[in-house]
Amino acid sequence: xxxxxxxxxxxxxxGYGLTSNEFSVLxxxxxxxxxxxxxxPSKYGLEVPSGPFENIEDLIPxxxxxxxxxxxxxxxxxxxxxxxxDEMRLTSDPLLEWMTFFWHDHFAVSGRVVKSMTxxxxxxxxxxxxxxxxxxxxxxxxxxxxxxxxxLDGASNTAEKPNENFGRELLELYSLGIGNYSESxxxxxxxxxxxxxxxxxMAKFRPRLHDDTPQTLLxxxxxxxxxxxxxxxxxxxxxxGFISRKLSNAVLGNDISDEIVNEFASVFSNNDLQIIxxxxxxxxxxxxxxxxxxxxxNPVSWLINAEKITDVELGAxxxxxxxxxxxxxxxxxxxxxxxxxxxxxxSASSTAARFSAAITIASDTSKDSPALQAASSANWDDLAxxxxxxxxxxxxxxxxxxxxxxxxxxxxxxRICLAIALASPDFMVI
Amino acid sequence: xxxxxxxxxxxxxxGAAATAAGVGTWATLLRDQSEKGLLVPSTTTLDAIPSTxxxxxxxxxxxxxxxxxxxxxxxxxxxxxxxxxxxLDGVYYDARxxxxxxxxxxxxxxGRTDFGLHPSLAPLSEFWDNEMLKIIAGSGxxxxxxxxxxxxxxxxxxxxxxxxxxxxxxxxxxTEGSTPxxxxxxxxxxxxxxxxxxxxxxxxxxxxxxxxLATPPGTDSESIVLAFLNTASPLSNEPALxxxxxxxxxxxxxxxxxxxxxSENSSDPYEEESFSSLLETAAGLIDMNLDTQVIxxxxxxxxxxxxxxxxxxxxxxxxxxxxxxxWNRIExxxxxxxxxxxxxxxxxxxxxxxxxxxxxxxxxxxxxLIGSGKGLYGNFDLKNLVDGDLxxxxxxxxVYATALDWLGGPSDEILGNSYSRLF
Numbered sequence: 001x002x003x004x005x006x007x008x009x010x011x012x013x014x015g016y017g018l019t020s021n022e023f024s025v026l027x028x029x030x031x032x033x034x035x036x037x038x039x040x041p042s043k044y045g046l047e048v049p050s051g052p053f054e055n056i057e058d059l060i061p062x063x064x065x066x067x068x069x070x071x072x073x074x075x076x077x078x079x080x081x082x083x084x085x086d087e088m089r090l091t092s093d094p095l096l097e098w099m100t101f102f103w104h105d106h107f108a109v110s111g112r113v114v115k116s117m118t119x120x121x122x123x124x125x126x127x128x129x130x131x132x133x134x135x136x137x138x139x140x141x142x143x144x145x146x147x148x149x150x151x152l153d154g155a156s157n158t159a160e161k162p163n164e165n166f167g168r169e170l171l172e173l174y175s176l177g178i179g180n181y182s183e184s185x186x187x188x189x190x191x192x193x194x195x196x197x198x199x200x201x202m203a204k205f206r207p208r209l210h211d212d213t214p215q216t217l218l219x220x221x222x223x224x225x226x227x228x229x230x231x232x233x234x235x236x237x238x239x240x241g242f243i244s245r246k247l248s249n250a251v252l253g254n255d256i257s258d259e260i261v262n263e264f265a266s267v268f269s270n271n272d273l274q275i276i277x278x279x280x281x282x283x284x285x286x287x288x289x290x291x292x293x294x295x296x297x298n299p300v301s302w303l304i305n306a307e308k309i310t311d312v313e314l315g316a317x318x319x320x321x322x323x324x325x326x327x328x329x330x331x332x333x334x335x336x337x338x339x340x341x342x343x344x345x346x347s348a349s350s351t352a353a354r355f356s357a358a359i360t361i362a363s364d365t366s367k368d369s370p371a372l373q374a375a376s377s378a379n380w381d382d383l384a385x386x387x388x389x390x391x392x393x394x395x396x397x398x399x400x401x402x403x404x405x406x407x408x409x410x411x412x413x414x415r416i417c418l419a420i421a422l423a424s425p426d427f428m429v430i
Numbered sequence: 431x432x433x434x435x436x437x438x439x440x441x442x443x444x445g446a447a448a449t450a451a452g453v454g455t456w457a458t459l460l461r462d463q464s465e466k467g468l469l470v471p472s473t474t475t476l477d478a479i480p481s482t483x484x485x486x487x488x489x490x491x492x493x494x495x496x497x498x499x500x501x502x503x504x505x506x507x508x509x510x511x512x513x514x515x516x517x518l519d520g521v522y523y524d525a526r527x528x529x530x531x532x533x534x535x536x537x538x539x540x541g542r543t544d545f546g547l548h549p550s551l552a553p554l555s556e557f558w559d560n561e562m563l564k565i566i567a568g569s570g571x572x573x574x575x576x577x578x579x580x581x582x583x584x585x586x587x588x589x590x591x592x593x594x595x596x597x598x599x600x601x602x603x604x605t606e607g608s609t610p611x612x613x614x615x616x617x618x619x620x621x622x623x624x625x626x627x628x629x630x631x632x633x634x635x636x637x638x639x640x641x642x643l644a645t646p647p648g649t650d651s652e653s654i655v656l657a658f659l660n661t662a663s664p665l666s667n668e669p670a671l672x673x674x675x676x677x678x679x680x681x682x683x684x685x686x687x688x689x690x691x692x693s694e695n696s697s698d699p700y701e702e703e704s705f706s707s708l709l710e711t712a713a714g715l716i717d718m719n720l721d722t723q724v725i726x727x728x729x730x731x732x733x734x735x736x737x738x739x740x741x742x743x744x745x746x747x748x749x750x751x752x753x754x755x756x757w758n759r760i761e762x763x764x765x766x767x768x769x770x771x772x773x774x775x776x777x778x779x780x781x782x783x784x785x786x787x788x789x790x791x792x793x794x795x796x797x798x799l800i801g802s803g804k805g806l807y808g809n810f811d812l813k814n815l816v817d818g819d820l821x822x823x824x825x826x827x828x829v830y831a832t833a834l835d836w837l838g839g840p841s842d843e844i845l846g847n848s849y850s851r852l853f
Binding site for chain 1: 506507575576577578579580620622633634635636637638640641642643644645646648649650653654655657658660661662663664666668669670671673674675676677678680681682683684685688697699700730733735736782783784785786787788790791817
């Protein structure tokens, strides 16, 4: 069972909201089936989209010596960002996009470091392939993925002088968290992962550069290569809880007790680190909670949801500018820890940028847009409906909208009020 | 992923008092600007608050001058102290066959034969010769670990117990006046967690060159911006919503003043902020006499696991140029006597280089203090490495204590301990 509010909640927490059309369709849906389809479409025989980066090889410039290389590279990176954001907006499978972005935040491979666009795109494809799959398989594949080998220097990790960059983050960020491993574990993992190189864009294992000496990693003896490293890591008791905490925080907020997260961890562990059962457990918990904690949304979620509500597509340049000003560019997490906690997007600069972007989006909104029509006629309950607030906007926002509407010229007031609704604090929390 | 979320939340929520003050400040400012005809549509920015006061210069540097300003420059990612302040020591050269910087390339420090500066740091030697540079070698926080995040938390809080407030945030709390001023603490680029307090609220500008407020052409900008502001009060009881509300007056307050302090707007979405541009903005803010007391400037990229020679060189050139230009500016503006600049980084790097032309995470690093006399403190104890790492010879918090003394304290109370002062 589920109510409209439940469904909107799930669409915001594990997706990028709903379009005005989707809100209309909602009226006639069996909500529990709708949610089931959102979590696992293949179970319902629905096709899983192939993703935004299927035929993009032609876009990526390869001739580094060309005078035009930097310009073409810039065009290509804007185009890739645009395709990715389009997919978030238009996909028939929002959870797949949301989970892909979640893993992008988790592994945080950045285009700042990975200059090869092909390697970066292939990395993102890999995340999408495993986004709802099995975490141990994903972790194994990511470990020798060329994008990751470049990002955390696995591709220059060598027997003679191991590079600890990946080995440390594997334990700290990708599996166990601080307190569950020692410095000697970092060294053991790094040593066992020596010898990987990239050749013609593919990861190649070079035995001569590899130190095959058996290591003790997390108490497991005989660890000597990538498979035994991953095996030791995924069998560690801290992993299910660490990953469950991270996903739970992203969906339910940070206030969930350790006890509840331990329940998620048991589900994750009992299902052999399959990601779907973990998502189901977290969603079930979210739906059963009487009062759900509000969380701050990130700029990508804000932008895509704003575009969906207004049926506006800002285009590559303006999307990039808006996201850059709000301080969150997909493909470019600021550091190895990924994007910061969403509260950081309430900075002075991100807040001003959100206002500016809201103005741009409202200016571009078609007069046929149901949301704009609601704003033009000062029907705040209707407008709130398209924003996904069955109970309406908060009082300060309603008061402010009404006053602005009353004092603005008739031909402008709809768009102006729509902009304020998009920029409002209401729309920054989900 | 991080332990910081709650503290950031606290900080962003601020107090209702701070928000109310912010609204008042901004509303007044808006009215003033509007009367002056300075509210410009399309890419509306609120123009400068006129500079009113001037500062007298003095030859002696007091412990805590009138209206002190602390500028904290963060080298985020873990700066390699050994290739910043290079020890002329065989152990260093043996450990760094490809990364070791040759003696002949180093910038010498007059009177010191045991250390030289990275070749990109020539501007710092002028500060040294002018008795304005203190260097702290081997600085770190015991037990901070080699994790970026644990170390950053420790450097931000000044503690290793997962304390959620930053050491400057606690100072802002303790010294908050009856009218809260969110501009007392400003973070430019990053580093906001240092400013996180329980009651005080600070201002965070991720990217000054992209900080703008656009309003639609041909409309009444003032009423639109005011409507945005009005969505912020009264504050909700929901913490997340209240934090989103508080951000609005905070942003509008900051927008009014930052615009006149910063360098040109950038239209390139991928352009990164540099020390030079952020410090230029910092100098502009100091000259506006907004009662700003702490400015944090942060630039990432120091996590040099590979290709370190080029990466660190570029960063240090930017650092040295930025600091030098900053100091020239505040000197000519007459503020140099009341500014102390302190560099920090979450940790140093391993003594022995790795096989990628880089260095892995280590422990002790180096700090620079500009504006308070000359000296070299601590040491890189290469003879007594601990697990391949430099032992910490100076607890970073003793440097924090000095910085807090400069701000007027109460330093020991803020740090929860009485750390011995180096100088």
